[in-house]
Amino acid sequence: MSLSRTSKFIALILRHKPEAIGITLDEHGWANVDELIKGIAKQQPFDTETLEEIVATDEKQRYSFNEDKTLIRANQGHSIPVDVELEEKAPPEILYHGTGVKFKASIDETGLIPKTRLYVHLSADKETALKVGKRHGSPIVYAINAARMHKDGYKFYLSENGVWLTETVPMRYLGYITKDEE
Numbered sequence: 744m745s746l747s748r749t750s751k752f753i754a755l756i757l758r759h760k761p762e763a764i765g766i767t768l769d770e771h772g773w774a775n776v777d778e779l780i781k782g783i784a785k786q787q788p789f790d791t792e793t794l795e796e797i798v799a800t801d802e803k804q805r806y807s808f809n810e811d812k813t814l815i816r817a818n819q820g821h822s823i824p825v826d827v828e829l830e831e832k833a834p835p836e837i838l839y840h841g842t843g844v845k846f847k848a849s850i851d852e853t854g855l856i857p858k859t860r861l862y863v864h865l866s867a868d869k870e871t872a873l874k875v876g877k878r879h880g881s882p883i884v885y886a887i888n889a890a891r892m893h894k895d896g897y898k899f900y901l902s903e904n905g906v907w908l909t910e911t912v913p914m915r916y917l918g919y920i921t922k923d924e925e
């Protein structure tokens with residue numbers, strides 16, 4: 744299996760489904776590295792070196808080890824309720840959210856909600872948002888008035904790998920960017 748496919752499998756384990764390899768996460772989202780390696784190795788060839796390579800080279804820097812490399816966790820993206828000790832931070836003026844056109848009608852009614860994840864995921868740049876949107880078919884990008892939300896008391900967090908997170912984005916802070924405005 745390619746490194747990137749294995750990385751996606753690790754994302755599934757560390758964000759959504761540790762039971763897929765019979766392990767558990769602690770309250771801060773940490774998995775035991777030995778257990779993770781043994782669990783994956785039951786299903787495909789896998790060792791410490793491969794894990795270290797994936798953590799170092801993953802294109803979105805999705806994972807972190809603790810200091811002595813006995814524990815590993817995903818930096819963000821969880822659906823299981825863990826506290827990864829996110830840094831609360833004042834956001835830039837504008838943040839972006841890319842999604843599928845097919846969700847537009849629903850979003851325009853209720854604003855952005857986290858669906859299965861713990862947070863709504865936002866990016867500091869339009870290009871990243873557009874890429875995220877394309878995962879859901881024909882994409883659209885929303886611009887979020889993050890500075891105003893923050894002023895109004897909404898909390899923002901910046902994950903270790905640079906993803907901005909917030910619990911919900913009410914409609915009044917959302918603007919839709921058409922292709923022409925890109």
Ligand code: HQG
Nearest residue numbers: 803820842843846849850853854855856858860864875879
């Ligand atoms: C949409 C990837 C209907 C929302 C990416 C999104 C990201 C609504 C979808 C990270 C809605 C959930 C997260 C509403 C929100 N009505 N649809 N009211 N509110 N939605 O996959 O943001 O490769 O959970 O727009 O790079 O697409 O996994 O979230 O389209 O950072 O590391 O509901 O996942 O990173 O989809 O992606 P997702 P997302 P990784």
